[in-house]
Amino acid sequence: MNEPMIRFDAVTKKFAESAEPAVHELSLDVAEGEIVVLVGPSGCGKTTTLRMINRLIEPTSGKITVNGVDISTTPAHVLRRGIGYVIQQVGLFPHHTIHQNIAAVPDLLGWGRDDVQRRVTELLTLVGLDPDWGTRYPAELSGGQRQRVGVARALAADPAVLLMDEPFGAVDPIVRARLQRELLALHRQVRKTIVFVTHDMDEALLLGHRVAVFNTGGVLEQLATPVELLASPANDFVASFLGDDRALKRLALLGIAEDTLARGPAVQAGEGTDAARKVMREHGTEWAVVLDGERLRGRIDLPALRDGHPVGEQELRPVETMVRRDGNLRGALDAIVSSPDRMVVVLGADDVYLGMLTLEGLTAELAG
Numbered sequence: 001m002n003e004p005m006i007r008f009d010a011v012t013k014k015f016a017e018s019a020e021p022a023v024h025e026l027s028l029d030v031a032e033g034e035i036v037v038l039v040g041p042s043g044c045g046k047t048t049t050l051r052m053i054n055r056l057i058e059p060t061s062g063k064i065t066v067n068g069v070d071i072s073t074t075p076a077h078v079l080r081r082g083i084g085y086v087i088q089q090v091g092l093f094p095h096h097t098i099h100q101n102i103a104a105v106p107d108l109l110g111w112g113r114d115d116v117q118r119r120v121t122e123l124l125t126l127v128g129l130d131p132d133w134g135t136r137y138p139a140e141l142s143g144g145q146r147q148r149v150g151v152a153r154a155l156a157a158d159p160a161v162l163l164m165d166e167p168f169g170a171v172d173p174i175v176r177a178r179l180q181r182e183l184l185a186l187h188r189q190v191r192k193t194i195v196f197v198t199h200d201m202d203e204a205l206l207l208g209h210r211v212a213v214f215n216t217g218g219v220l221e222q223l224a225t226p227v228e229l230l231a232s233p234a235n236d237f238v239a240s241f242l243g244d245d246r247a248l249k250r251l252a253l254l255g256i257a258e259d260t261l262a263r264g265p266a267v268q269a270g271e272g273t274d275a276a277r278k279v280m281r282e283h284g285t286e287w288a289v290v291l292d293g294e295r296l297r298g299r300i301d302l303p304a305l306r307d308g309h310p311v312g313e314q315e316l317r318p319v320e321t322m323v324r325r326d327g328n329l330r331g332a333l334d335a336i337v338s339s340p341d342r343m344v345v346v347l348g349a350d351d352v353y354l355g356m357l358t359l360e361g362l363t364a365e366l367a368g
């Protein structure tokens with residue numbers, strides 16, 4: 001097995017001798033390229049955990065390794081070169097331009113002017129900002145744009161690890177959703193190891209490959225993938241933090257499996273009305289879907305059948321409840337319950353008919 005990129009080994013942090021620990025006996029591995037999200041109520045030790053990784057806070061006991069090296073043996077300034085850090089209030093220098101903000105670490109490392117300029121342009125483009133905005137000041141940007149500069153700055157020296165402390169906390173829900181999508185797209189491109197802090201469970205479930213749920217007193221209650229967490233929360237605290245709708249949230253994370261689809265009443269466009277009546281009878285329906293080879297043409301209803309004409313030349317209606325193969329089970333469930341036929345047609349690329357999903361099929365998929 002590969003060495004984890006970050007490892008906490010029984011790490012405890014107490015700020016004062018008598019106080020209850022901010023982080024209690026934490027053991028946690030983060031794999032290279034993984035996104036682990038720390039989530040939990042205010043004061044549960046998320047920021048403390050994050051700041052121990054770049055030695056802004058020193059543990060009281062226990063050991064942290066980054067890339068196999070005990071960080072207490074690495075000078076903090078050397079360690080931090082390999083770790084980008086995005087803080088809650090973005091923390092841009094207000095009197096420095098966007099360019100100067102992003103270039104802070106490369107400048108410190110003594111990069112040449114041209115290299116710095118190239119990197120800043122590259123990063124502004126990467127985070128979806130106009131490369132010409134380097135001359136602006138933070139006050140001339142919106143909150144969401146400043147957040148992106150914060151991310152660009154953290155990525156400047158191409159660190160292997162990115163620490164993000166509630167980076168999207170201060171923006172409105174729409175911008176936040178966009179920044180979340182952008183972060184996932186960015187991660188697909190640059191594959192950093194990311195430790196991300198939030199107190200928003202939905203954000204954690206969306207972004208995390210694994211989610212670490214913390215409780216007051218810095219106790220790690222559960223570390224699991226979003227699907228595992230939703231399917232089997234370790235205890236009542238985790239369950240209540242996931243919310244009452246955790247079954248639905250889990251559906252939203254599950255894809256549609258082709259082997260749970262039924263063929264359903266389907267007839268080829270070139271076939272006659274007898275064939276159409278036969279499949280309807282077999283399936284106990286008064287309608288069937290009409291296919292051209294593998295592609296969906298529409299649906300035909302029993303009363304609309306006119307004998308003597310192939311099905312494809314009859315009055316077809318559009319299929320109203322459809323989902324794409326790459327959709328999720330929550331969308332499929334929504335379509336099933338809003339369909340009078342209690343099923344949803346599943347289409348692949350190029351409108352290829354893959355079959356129908358019914359409530360039974362969906363239940364089978366959840367059980368399997």
Ligand SMILES: Nc1ncnc2c1ncn2[C@@H]1O[C@H](COP(=O)(O)OP(=O)(O)OP(=O)(O)O)[C@@H](O)[C@H]1O
Pocket residue numbers: 015022040041042043044045046047048049199
């Ligand atoms: N420098 C400090 N000195 C003393 N106590 C501290 C210090 N920093 C944090 N604490 C305490 O440690 C605990 C954990 O704080 P931390 O900032 O890690 O929480 P958090 O989970 O990030 O909370 P939030 O969601 O509000 O940001 C809190 O009880 C806090 O008061």
Ligand SMILES: [Mg+2]
Pocket residue numbers: 046047048165
């Ligand atoms: Mg915090």
